[in-house]
Amino acid sequence: MQTLAGTRLAQLFNERKSELLGEWAAQQYAITSRRGGVPEAQLRNQFAQYVDLVCAALGSSEQVDFNTATWDEVRTFLAEVSEQRARQGFTPVETAMFVFSLKAPLFARLRAQLASDPAALADLTWTISVLFDGMGLYTTEVFQSTREQVIVRQQQELLELSTPVVQLWDSILALPLIGTLDSARTQVVMESLLQKIVETGAAIAIIDITGVPTVDTLVAQHLLKTVAAARLMGADCIISGIRPQIAQTIVHLGVNLQNVITKATLADAFIVALKRTGKSVMGAAAATEAPGTPGPLRGDPFAGD
Incomplete structure (x- = not known):
């Protein structure tokens, strides 16, 4: 039929x-x-x-x-x-x-x-x-x-677009994070950061969490994993963007960040990174006044010791 x-x-x-x-x-x-x-x-x-x-x-x-x-x-x-x-x-x-x-x-x-x-x-x-x-x-x-x-x-x-790794200076990278940091995104963050470390031979990586709305135990663990992975590749990490609320949360959660350098702002972290790599930023006027004997510009926050 x-x-x-x-x-x-x-x-x-x-x-x-x-x-x-x-x-x-x-x-x-x-x-x-x-x-x-x-x-x-x-x-x-x-x-x-x-x-x-x-x-x-x-x-x-x-x-x-x-x-x-x-x-x-x-x-x-x-x-x-x-x-x-x-x-x-x-x-x-x-x-x-x-x-x-x-x-x-x-x-x-x-x-x-x-x-x-x-x-x-x-x-x-x-x-x-x-x-x-x-x-x-x-x-x-x-x-x-x-x-x-x-x-x-x-x-x-x-x-991939939300985890750009930028080179701030010779041997210094910055990874600004915006939004929630979950397991999937942590994997992308790690891969992007480690690849950039390999490409540039960077010694310092600044992970800026200013745009991360909240930090809980899981987020903190993800950050520590990223720091550990970067260290295995020969780069130290600095975490910037630690606001008062986030600092209190981290303390309350008992998260151990003693072995990680933390700073309130990206600028503060950049200063530390410059010092640790033996570099300084000098004003153009100072270089002109004393050619051949470069020195830091007075009051320049990026000046080295």
């Missing part, structure tokens, strides 16, 4: 292809217009490919079963459409309507053709329902998987 239903369905597609395209396209235009539109030529081309693949699958098997290997090419095509629409901002329902938009036109023509044969009408209606529901659900699954991949990629890109 399924073979007969598949043959009739393929025949219906072939005989009424233009009519089905017109009604299907009208529904698709209404959907795609809300998302900036899809060119008419592209929609027509997609419809033609879809119908040709479905008819080929219907004619290649005695069973109308979307889950069999016969329908591999249809699944591949629907996956491409779903992935494309996921990236274009369509919703899962709008994507599934690529398939479901054909059900109403098909049922209308079946009722007209098989009005005198209710048994055949019922059989073919059931076959179409099962087949198209399977295809529609498949587009939704692919859509959700694609969106999850996009979200994960965007999160990774945001993590």
Whole structure:
């Protein structure tokens, strides 16, 4: 019985292809217009490919079963459409309507053709329902998987953008942190910092937490792990941005930062870093007044001893 239903369905597609395209396209235009539109030529081309693949699958098997290997090419095509629409901002329902938009036109023509044969009408209606529901659900699954991949990629890109490692001076790096520091982000922070240490041969890394809203035990542990990893690469760390509230929290939590240099501001940490690397910043005026005998500018906060 399924073979007969598949043959009739393929025949219906072939005989009424233009009519089905017109009604299907009208529904698709209404959907795609809300998302900036899809060119008419592209929609027509997609419809033609879809119908040709479905008819080929219907004619290649005695069973109308979307889950069999016969329908591999249809699944591949629907996956491409779903992935494309996921990236274009369509919703899962709008994507599934690529398939479901054909059900109403098909049922209308079946009722007209098989009005005198209710048994055949019922059989073919059931076959179409099962087949198209399977295809529609498949587009939704692919859509959700694609969106999850996009979200994960965007999160990774945001993590990388939110953890820039900059070189403040020769052998001195700075890593300003903004937002919550969780396990995933800590891993990105470590990788970015360690890679930069390798590239520059830096001896000092300043981790600035001015933009971190709260510091709890977990955040403190993440910071200590980053410091330990940097030390293994031969670089000492200074943590700056220790506000009064954060200092009180760290003390209350009993977090041991005795082996880590901490400063209230990035500027204070930079001064310490310059001194530890044996460098100083000298004003241009001082260098001009005493050429050949450079000395620190009076009152210059970056001046070395």
